[in-house]
Amino acid sequence: MQKTIIEVKDLKKDYHVGEVTVHALRKINMQIKEGDFAAIMGTSGSGKSTMLNILGCLDKPTDGTYLLDGVNMAEMNKKQLAQLRNTKLGFIFQSYNLLPRTTALENVELPLYYNSKVKSKERRERAMHALEQVGLADRYHHMPNQLSGGQQQRVAIARSLVNDPVIILADEATGNLDTRTSYEIMELFQKLNDDGKTIAFVTHEEDIARFMKRNIVFRDGLIKTEMTVDKRHNATQLIAELPVETDIDF
Amino acid sequence: MNYINLTKIAINALNRNKFRAVLTMLGIIIGVGSVIGMLSIGEGSKQSIQSEISQMGSNMIFAMPGSMRRGGVMMGNSNAKSLTLKDVAALRKQARNLSMISPQVSTSGQAIRGNKNWPTTIYGVNGEYLDIRKYELEDGRIFTEQEINSLSKVCIVGQTVVENIFGTEVDPVGQTIRYSGIPLKVIGVLKEKGQNGMGMDQDDLILAPYTSVQRRLLAITHIQAIYASAISEDSSDAAIEEIETIIRSQHKLKDGTDDDFEVRSQAEMVSMFTSVSNNMTMLLGAIAGISLLVGGIGIMNIMFVSVTERTKEIGLRMSVGGCGTDILMQFLIEAVILSIIGGIIGILFGLLVSALATNVLSLPFIIMENAILLSFLVCSAIGVFFGWYPARKAANLNPIDAIRHE
Ligand SMILES: Nc1ncnc2c1ncn2[C@@H]1O[C@H](COP(=O)(O)OP(=O)(O)OP(=O)(O)O)[C@@H](O)[C@H]1O
Ligand SMILES: [Mg+2]
Numbered sequence: 001m002q003k004t005i006i007e008v009k010d011l012k013k014d015y016h017v018g019e020v021t022v023h024a025l026r027k028i029n030m031q032i033k034e035g036d037f038a039a040i041m042g043t044s045g046s047g048k049s050t051m052l053n054i055l056g057c058l059d060k061p062t063d064g065t066y067l068l069d070g071v072n073m074a075e076m077n078k079k080q081l082a083q084l085r086n087t088k089l090g091f092i093f094q095s096y097n098l099l100p101r102t103t104a105l106e107n108v109e110l111p112l113y114y115n116s117k118v119k120s121k122e123r124r125e126r127a128m129h130a131l132e133q134v135g136l137a138d139r140y141h142h143m144p145n146q147l148s149g150g151q152q153q154r155v156a157i158a159r160s161l162v163n164d165p166v167i168i169l170a171d172e173a174t175g176n177l178d179t180r181t182s183y184e185i186m187e188l189f190q191k192l193n194d195d196g197k198t199i200a201f202v203t204h205e206e207d208i209a210r211f212m213k214r215n216i217v218f219r220d221g222l223i224k225t226e227m228t229v230d231k232r233h234n235a236t237q238l239i240a241e242l243p244v245e246t247d248i249d250f
Numbered sequence: 251m252n253y254i255n256l257t258k259i260a261i262n263a264l265n266r267n268k269f270r271a272v273l274t275m276l277g278i279i280i281g282v283g284s285v286i287g288m289l290s291i292g293e294g295s296k297q298s299i300q301s302e303i304s305q306m307g308s309n310m311i312f313a314m315p316g317s318m319r320r321g322g323v324m325m326g327n328s329n330a331k332s333l334t335l336k337d338v339a340a341l342r343k344q345a346r347n348l349s350m351i352s353p354q355v356s357t358s359g360q361a362i363r364g365n366k367n368w369p370t371t372i373y374g375v376n377g378e379y380l381d382i383r384k385y386e387l388e389d390g391r392i393f394t395e396q397e398i399n400s401l402s403k404v405c406i407v408g409q410t411v412v413e414n415i416f417g418t419e420v421d422p423v424g425q426t427i428r429y430s431g432i433p434l435k436v437i438g439v440l441k442e443k444g445q446n447g448m449g450m451d452q453d454d455l456i457l458a459p460y461t462s463v464q465r466r467l468l469a470i471t472h473i474q475a476i477y478a479s480a481i482s483e484d485s486s487d488a489a490i491e492e493i494e495t496i497i498r499s500q501h502k503l504k505d506g507t508d509d510d511f512e513v514r515s516q517a518e519m520v521s522m523f524t525s526v527s528n529n530m531t532m533l534l535g536a537i538a539g540i541s542l543l544v545g546g547i548g549i550m551n552i553m554f555v556s557v558t559e560r561t562k563e564i565g566l567r568m569s570v571g572g573c574g575t576d577i578l579m580q581f582l583i584e585a586v587i588l589s590i591i592g593g594i595i596g597i598l599f600g601l602l603v604s605a606l607a608t609n610v611l612s613l614p615f616i617i618m619e620n621a622i623l624l625s626f627l628v629c630s631a632i633g634v635f636f637g638w639y640p641a642r643k644a645a646n647l648n649p650i651d652a653i654r655h656e
Contacts (some may be wrong), residue, residue: 001443008446058569058650080575085649086571097566101266114258159570240409 004070005167005198006032006055011064013050013221024050026221028064032167032200037193039209040202042218048202049171051218054093055200056169057081069166082094090160092245096152098144098159104131106138108158115163134188150181158187158223167198174208186211187235210216211235256576260583263563267556271588274552278629279590279599285625286600286618287607288538292531293612294604295469299523300612302446303516307383309480309491310516311348313337313497315472317482331472332501332510340500347481352379353460354475357467358639359430361407361415361456368414372429372456374403375477380440382479385457390423390438401466405429406438410454432466434458462482486517486644542625546632553585553633557640558655565652574645575652578638585637589630597622598630 013025032038040048053059054066057073066073069088076084085091098107104202108127112118118126131137132250134154144152153173160168170189190211193199201212209215210233217225264271316330333351338353355374360367373379390406397404407422416422421435434456442451462469480489490513497511557564564577572580601617608615634638644652 053650059648079575082568082571082573082576085569091569093653097562097569099266099563099566102262106262110567112490113255114567114571114573114576116255163571215586 002033003069004031005034005036005128006030007065007067007201008055009067009090010063011051011066013047013054013056013059013064015101021176023062023221025054028221028223030216030223030226032197032198034166035196037189037199037213038201039212040200040218041204041209041215043204046218047221048108048204048218052169052171052200052202053169057085058091059115063100068191082114086111087163088166090163090168092153092156092160092168092170094175096144096149096156098146098152098155103141104136104147104155107144107155108162110159111163118241120236126162127158129154130162133192134158148181149176149223150184153177153185154188157185161184161192161197167200169200171202172204173201174203174205180239182208182244183235183239185219185237190235207233228247253579256579257583260580260587263580264584264587270552270556274588274633275592275595276551277545277552278549278589278633279545279596280548281542281629282593282622282625283599283603284541284545285535285538286597286621287603288534288541289531289618289621290600290604290616291607291611291613292527292534293617293618294608295611296524296527296531297616298613299527300520303520303523305384305443306446306452306519307477307516308381309483309486311478311480311486311493311513312354312515313476313478313493313511313513315474315511316406327566330510331470332474333497334471335473335478337497337500338473339495341476341493343477344496345478345489345492347492348478348487349481350378350382350479352376352477352568353473354379354477355460355463355468355470355473357430357463357511359467361411362428362537363415363425366415366417368411370408370454370456372458372463372467373469374458374460376460378479379457379477379549382477385443386441388439388441389421389438392438393459398461401461402459403432403462403466404432404437404458405434406440406457407436408440408453408455408457409442410451411435411456412439429456430467480515483517486515490515538625542628545629549629549633550636553636554640557581557644561644561647561652561655563656565647565649566640568645568649568652574642577645578641581637581641582634585634586630588631588637592633593626593630597626600625 008028008030011028012023015022015024016107018202028051040051042048050059054061057068068084073081099110105124105127108130109123112123112126113133126138128137131140134157136151136154136158139147139151144155147155157173174185177185186208189199189201193213203209210229210231212229213232214228216223313333336351338351341348344350352375356371358369358371361370374397380386380392385603387406392406393402393404412422415427418426420441425436426433427436428434440453440457444489445450460473464473466632478489478493493513494509498509501510503510567577599624605615648656
């Protein structure tokens with residue numbers, strides 16, 4: 001029996017905008033087990049990001065319980081939540097969110113700065129290792145504006161890996177990228193998952209979701225369907241099959 | 251929490267935004283620098299006026315005939331004839347708080363020697379006058395009692411007169427000059443004294459026995475002023491009262507009638523000019539205060555804008571594990587670093603400005619520790635507060651709200 005990393009019971013999230021109350025999440029029950037690679041899918045506005053933000057302890061639910069690694073998040077104070085984000089979670093944003101004018105290496109080091117157990121030598125080594133994992137070791141001294149979108153997203157992935165989290169949460173991590181780059185990122189995620197990382201990945205793209213083990217489909221703040229992916233895509237294979245870049249004729 | 255890490259984070263953050271850091275420091279530099287500069291110039295001019303007034307004489311007190319003011323109207327006193335040599339004699343006999351006394355009569359005219367001539371003032375005085383007014387002899391001697399009694403045609407000349415009618419080649423002592431047609435033998439030369447606090451040349455004068463000036467030049471029997479020295483600075487007020495009592499009884503003035511003379515002291519002049527220069531220091535201080543305020547508003551602005559700009563950064567830092575205190579500490583450390591560096595540059599800048607200004611204005615260069623400390627504290631407090639306050643607001647947000655902040 002695999003360990004349950006995430007367990008969510010009757011989770012609700014309301015937003016109040018003026019007089020109107022938006023029920024972003026109505027009643028969510030779900031589990032993510034160790035080694036899982038789950039796609040959270042659904043149409044725009046269905047509550048995917050809201051869900052992921054709560055899972056990432058960046059936001060608080062209105063109601064319901066959320067257990068991370070067996071610990072009830074409702075009982076945590078702000079400081080403890082920060083510590084959990086620092087040691088157990090890796091979050092990847094659609095818009096990368098790298099610190100500008102800061103080298104790739106320093107961006108990756110960032111989470112470790114807030115962990116006083118990690119000394120500066122170890123911090124540097126772990127950040128370099130994370131950059132190697134995403135294939136950007138040779139670009140460690142580049143600033144974000146000297147990197148392509150895909151490379152920036154790789155740096156963001158390295159940053160989410162560097163603290164060796166129990167789960168990686170990615171919100172539309174391929175949303176801003178072209179097909180080939182998206183597949184390359186998925187190749188990276190598949191590799192991480194093969195190495196045992198648990199991943200929850202928000203996407204609204206069917207073909208991206210097929211790289212994962214399981215799909216959870218949201219609709220209007222509820223889980224509509226939950227299924228295992230039967231014919232799972234292999235990113236390495238698909239990249240090889242992509243047509244070689246040619247000049248586009250009009 | 252790890253202060254070494256937070257300090258590194260703060261330094262990196264400052265490094266990434268050098269321009270903003272420089273702008274913030276500029277506010278501090280201008281604030282601190284102007285306060286130090288202004289106050290030091292104000293204090294310098296105050297002390298210079300005080301020292302110049304004290305150079306005018308030693309605990310000097312002077313009495314003049316007539317009241318200079320009647321019903322708020324300034325009256326000329328040149329026609330008043332109330333003071334006489336009898337008053338001087340009475341003071342010399344009765345006053346206990348006076349160490350030196352000299353009558354003074356003066357007139358202006360042309361000093362002539364050969365084909366050179368120079369317009370100057372001649373003062374009829376006695377030998378004590380030099381000490382009262384802090385004049386020193388460079389050469390020669392002062393008048394003797396005998397010379398005063400016999401209305402001798404002798405004189406002592408100031409440096410400006412020497413320059414203009416003797417030049418550098420001739421030794422003035424023993425020479426004879428003519429003043430308003432009367433030949434005067436030069437028996438002494440005064441040391442140079444320079445300008446007084448009001449810019450008057452204190453070397454442009456001739457001293458002669460008061461008897462000679464009174465009779466030969468002016469043909470009068472009264473005197474125009476009495477100069478005296480109080481025995482000490484503290485006895486100056488007592489000396490004034492004493493002079494008033496003695497002269498009133500000399501003049502047989504009844505109780506209730508106004509004085510027909512007026513007594514002033516150097517100490518009064520010092521306090522008068524000190525209050526004038528205090529006002530100036532306050533004015534400069536106000537200007538400095540405004541600069542401090544402007545500098546402070548500058549710091550405040552940049553800090554506010556930068557936190558709004560940096561709310562996203564704050565959200566990101568929180569999302570990777572920074573807690574509210576970490577964020578606050580980072581911003582505090584940034585503000586403290588800026589304040590210290592800006593403050594030190596500001597202090598150096600202020601000292602440089604005041605050193606230059608006091609040099610140009612030939613004032614004493616005074617380092618005012620209080621101004622330095624005060625302006626530094628004010629600027630640092632502004633910098634730290636406005637670095638901390640908006641950061642605290644941002645650090646209280648949910649991480650996701652901070653990240654999404656536009
Ligand atoms: N901060 C907020 N304030 C008010 N309403 C919000 C807020 N964030 C999200 N919502 C609302 O909650 C609902 C779910 O939003 P959410 O961002 O989770 O959607 P999503 O599934 O991620 O959509 P997309 O695919 O477009 O990113 C939407 O109706 C949205 O308008
Ligand atoms: Mg979304």
